[in-house]
Amino acid sequence: MPFLQWLEALPLSVWIREGNSFWGYPTILFLHTLGLGFLAGLSVAMDMRILGVASSLPLIPFARFYPLMWIGFWVNATSGVLLLAADATTKAINATFWVKMGFTLVAVLLLFYLRRRFFKDPLLDSKLIPGKGKAIAVLSLVCWTGAIIAGRLMAYLGPVAGLPGQTNHF
Amino acid sequence: MYSFLEQFSHWLKFTDLHRFIVSNAWVVPASQSFHFIGLALMFGMVGLLDLRMLGVAKHLPIGPINKVTPIYGLIGFSINLITGFLLYAGDPVQYFNNVAYRWKMLFILLAGLNLFAFWVTGTSKAVDSIGADQEAPPLAKVMAGASLFLWIGVMFWGRMLPFIGSAF
Numbered sequence: 523m524p525f526l527q528w529l530e531a532l533p534l535s536v537w538i539r540e541g542n543s544f545w546g547y548p549t550i551l552f553l554h555t556l557g558l559g560f561l562a563g564l565s566v567a568m569d570m571r572i573l574g575v576a577s578s579l580p581l582i583p584f585a586r587f588y589p590l591m592w593i594g595f596w597v598n599a600t601s602g603v604l605l606l607a608a609d610a611t612t613k614a615i616n617a618t619f620w621v622k623m624g625f626t627l628v629a630v631l632l633l634f635y636l637r638r639r640f641f642k643d644p645l646l647d648s649k650l651i652p653g654k655g656k657a658i659a660v661l662s663l664v665c666w667t668g669a670i671i672a673g674r675l676m677a678y679l680g681p682v683a684g685l686p687g688q689t690n691h692f
Numbered sequence: 693m694y695s696f697l698e699q700f701s702h703w704l705k706f707t708d709l710h711r712f713i714v715s716n717a718w719v720v721p722a723s724q725s726f727h728f729i730g731l732a733l734m735f736g737m738v739g740l741l742d743l744r745m746l747g748v749a750k751h752l753p754i755g756p757i758n759k760v761t762p763i764y765g766l767i768g769f770s771i772n773l774i775t776g777f778l779l780y781a782g783d784p785v786q787y788f789n790n791v792a793y794r795w796k797m798l799f800i801l802l803a804g805l806n807l808f809a810f811w812v813t814g815t816s817k818a819v820d821s822i823g824a825d826q827e828a829p830p831l832a833k834v835m836a837g838a839s840l841f842l843w844i845g846v847m848f849w850g851r852m853l854p855f856i857g858s859a860f
Contacts, residue, residue, distance in 0.1 A: 548855040555847050558728065563736030570737075570764065576756040580824070583751035587740075590748070667729055674725040 529610040538608040547608070554601040561594030562666045565633060572651055572659035580647045581640075588637060595630065616680035622672035629665035632658055701788035704781050713782035720782055723775040730775065734768025735843060737761045745819060745828040745836035754822040792856040796849035803842040810835050 529535060538546045564587045571579055606613050613619050640646065640655055676682075704710055713719045741761040744752050780787045787793045810816050810832075819832050828836070 544855070548852060552848050552851040555728075555731075555851050556844060558732060559735040559844070559847060560739070562732040563734075563739055565736070566732055567736040567740045570760075575764070576760040578756045579752055583749045583824075586749035586751070587743070590743070666732060670728045670732065671725040674728060675721055678721045 523611075523615075526610040526614050529607050532607065534604075535607045535610070538604055547605075550601045550604050553597055554605065557594040557596075557598035557601065558670070559594070561591050561598060562629075562670065564591050564594070565629065565662060566666060568636075569659035569662045572655055574651075581651075582644075582646055585637065585641045588633075591633065612681040613676065616676055616682075618672050618676045618679045622669050622676065625665045625669035625672060629662055629669060632662045632665065636662075698788060701784040704784040707781070709778075709781050710784070713778060719778060723778045723782075727772055727775040727779070730768045730771030731847065732768075734765050734772065735847075737764045737768065738839060738843060742836035742840045745832045746840075747827070747833075750826075751824050753824050754828065755820040758816060758820055787853075790853060790856075792849045792852040796846055796853070799842050799845040799849060803839060803846065806835055806838050806842060810839075 530539075537543070538550065541547075568584050568587065571577075571581060571584065606619075636655075636658060640658075738761060741754070741757050743749065744754055744757055813831065815829070815832050815835060819828050822828050822832075
């Protein structure tokens with residue numbers, strides 16, 4: 523695909539992939555892990571509270587973690603686009619990548635849904651969490667688990683990126 | 693200690709466990725996947741407690757968080773201890789000689805000492821009674837900041853394993 527080849531040949535993509543700079547591939551990959559920690563980590567913690575862990579904690583204040591989760595999201599969207607651009611011709615045609623995108627999209631949409639429909643209810647903490655809320659929390663946990671596994675398996679399944687002798691196939 | 697770990701790493705190479713890992717191509721990808729799942733669980737729970745102590749989501753009382761974070765944090769840590777050991781056993785001498793790996797272990801040790809200090813100095817007990825909208829004491833904030841810094845450092849050194857060292 524010409525677009526993917528063009529993307530991969532951009533000077534920035536080449537530098538990330540072949541520049542052998544600490545600030546290229548290694549740093550971007552670390553930021554992708556850090557973003558995972560904040561976005562998936564805090565989302566998982568919130569899901570567990572919805573499912574009844576530490577049920578004496580009020581739920582509404584958890585809304586305050588959203589800005590940090592969105593920072594995690596944007597760090598990962600940016601670093602993810604850069605990592606994809608660096609290896610566009612292999613990663614973008616790898617089915618595992620699209621499985622990861624599917625899981626991630628659903629997990630992020632669930633965060634939106636929880637925020638819009640769930641946290642906006644001022645009586646949230648004075649009543650039992652509806653079954654729907656628990657179902658969303660379970661689905662969210664499933665999606666983050668799926669996204670993480672698919673993300674890792676991109677290095678093993680389908681067309682694997684990375685030039686011979688280069689370290690960017692991790 | 694150094695030579696014991698070196699000998700242990702060389703010994704690991706000749707164990708059935710090592711043979712099992714290198715002859716089954718799925719073990720390393722599976723271990724790595726669960727290592728990241730353990731990371732998300734542990735960092736999420738530890739982050740919840742540390743961030744609250746630092747003043748995020750102040751409407752949350754700290755006591756109930758401090759009760760569950762050690763449990764689920766330990767579950768995440770155990771997942772990573774087991775999967776981490778499997779990864780180590782798959783290529784023990786490489787990890788033993790990997791500078792990034794040594795830094796990672798040092799940061800885990802320091803994070804453990806920080807947690808130990810959190811308990812023995814009575815800080816953990818003190819924050820248990822910090823209710824909604826109350827500030828955590830300064831020492832608790834210092835320890836929360838140190839914890840976040842150290843665990844992010846652990847992630848950093850883990851990610852640097854193939855780049856500064858030669859893992860995977």
